[in-house]
Amino acid sequence: MYVRLVKSFGFEAAHFLPGFPEGHKCRRMHGHSFRVDVVVAGEMDPVVGHLIDYGEIKKAIEPLHEKLDHQVLNQVENLENPTSEMIAAWLWERLVTTLPLLAEVIVHETCTSRCHYQGPEHIGP
């Protein structure tokens, strides 16, 4: 049985987006209550009846949450241009080493705006 598990977490942070055109509101320093969904997927163990422990996902997230929460994201190493897309890729690179079943990282910048990222090998829709 193939399943997808989702573990969500949130963090509060400030950023500005230097790649946006001069005068664009996103170039100004501002903050968001970001929400992230970490998705793992695979064939579950039929005996145990689950894929992996949600606690394992939480453990993988914790050190990254520490690096992002209440920070100016532009000052986080390798996150100088912290768009939702770049945050998703940053999280993917760091989560995939401990979560080989990682299938998707979704970064919600607001309640209505989010980025879905399925890793560098996933091309197209």
Ligand SMILES: [Zn+2]
């Ligand atoms: Zn923003």
